[in-house]
Amino acid sequence: MKYMATYDLMETVRNTNEWLGATARAMASYPALAMWPNPAMEMMRAWGEVTERSFARMVAKPDWGIDTFSEGKRDHLVEIETVLSKPFGDLIHFAIPGRKPRDRRVLLVAPMSGHYATLLRKTVRSLLTDCDVYITDWHNARDIPVSAGKFDVEDYTLYLSEFMRELGPDIHVIAVCQPVPLALAATADLAAQDPDAQPRSLTLIGGPVDPEANPTEVTDFGRTVTMGQLEETMIQQVGFKYPGVGRMVYPGLLQLASFISMNIESHTAAFQNQILAQAKGEASENDKHNTFYDEYLAVMDMTAEFYLSTVERIFKNREIATNSFTVEGRKIDLGKITNVAVKIVEGEEDDISAPGQCLAALDLLTGLDDSKKAAHIEPGAGHYGIFAGRSWRNNIRPLVLDFIDANADGKPVAKGPASVKAAKKAAPRSAA
Incomplete structure (x- = not known):
């Protein structure tokens, strides 16, 4: 996996999902559609808003938000x-x-x-x-x-x-x-x-x-996987989109996939509930879901040598x-x-x-x-x-x-x- 192509593929998937969310939100929000109220359009708009926001946050550094x-x-x-x-x-x-x-x-x-x-x-x-x-x-x-x-x-x-x-x-x-x-x-x-x-x-x-x-699951993972396996499966090379082009990293998006997979059921339920709340007009900009996931989804790449030396x-x-x-x-x-x-x-x-x-x-x-x-x-x-x-x-x-x-x-x-x-x-x- 140590190629720019795999790094760029993940970024392409993220970018595409953000675009799909924005497109769904925009299409379902046309004023003309309000002439024929349809719950499917509300669900489409809600799905689009939640999806666009979620995938956009993955490449944004959160603000401290401590002004006073x-x-x-x-x-x-x-x-x-x-x-x-x-x-x-x-x-x-x-x-x-x-x-x-x-x-x-x-x-x-x-x-x-x-x-x-x-x-x-x-x-x-x-x-x-x-x-x-x-x-x-x-x-x-x-x-x-x-x-x-x-x-x-x-x-x-x-x-x-x-x-x-x-x-x-x-x-x-x-x-x-x-x-x-x-x-x-x-x-x-x-x-x-x-x-x-x-x-x-x-x-x-x-x-x-x-x-x-x-020992926990985290330590058990570090003990059972070889360094060669980690280097081959976890390390990628930053693509041309970012200033660190060519740097070997453990990508944030790959880390996020690991985080979510450890508790996939609760994350799935959380997003389903948020889409329903958005469709009903019960969600807000800074509600509990957005406050948590704006931070949770914002991930950063680690240098390959830091990640590997930490494990080893x-x-x-x-x-x-x-x-x-x-x-x-x-x-x-x-x-x-x-x-x-x-x-x-x-x-x-x-x-x-x-x-x-x-x-x-x-x-x-x-x-x-x-x-x-x-x-x-x-x-x-x-x-x-x-x-x-x-x-x-x-x-x-x-x-x-x-x-x-x-x-x-x-x-x-x-x-x-x-x-x-x-x-x-x-x-x-x-x-x-």
Whole structure:
């Protein structure tokens, strides 16, 4: 599949479906047809609107949509500033002019796993009131010229180290999902290379530090498929339509097909219900369906080397879990982290990064005192809920803010060892 033709074929199918949706919507909306009311025309128009919107969103980067937020009796404007611009991703800041600076400075490390950083929009919004928020904004690989070079897990780690240096040692890092092991590696790299640039605290939320600690379908897939099979079936070459022409990528559209196939029945039902609602005039621009799928369907390409190195080094070889990860030829020793407080957050019902996978990080931090370790398993929470859902808003966010405050000046984590023991007891372990 490593050809431009297969990449362009997928884009052609997407483009054709968008055109079919637009055509159906336009044809069914002719005023003359209203003279002979027909439910079939309403269904055709509704199908067209839903189809056109859905396929158009697949190649559009969502907007942050955070222009203002309210605090007390005042509305604040939010300006998105680029602090550091790099070929494969930017460090951006949600600046709030006129507001008194917040003591809590937070760097959110967004996943590079198929969706844009805007997936953390609700997380950002929930932190703005109490924190000065920065986030990693990764670029779509199809838009990056081949001349920019490669980008793999080592480059990702180096980006994180550079972003932390840029923000200074009073930053508190919150890594969500995929970047958790690499955020851990970047912190260890700073501990060895530039200790003064280490963050004050590191909160790791639902990430695969040790995928074998509690295997899921995701980890089973990475273990059973060979690297040759992945390279042959998942990697394609960007076509002439985009600036990254010729770059080898794991296409966003292919990722989206995988996402949808894992739960095809519920997605099919959701779109059928939306078409009916549209035909009845009950749908709206920003209803629940559109709000969710505008984000879910917006996917980005990953560089082939990042995708393949993630599967091989993080999942198959377990280089983070075995403390054998290297960057530019130097070993990253997680035991070098000695004064960065680390908190683990997992969801009891997380089927992407199951309980125990992220918690494994604490055993690897051999140089860190137990008083600077903390852990929390959220009862009944799934993967999305631990960073953006009700569990995050009501329970996890307050705990994370308390953790940040407890380590603002290097003080030990309150009841750290007890919370870690409770989390370890609650998290199931692999029989292997």
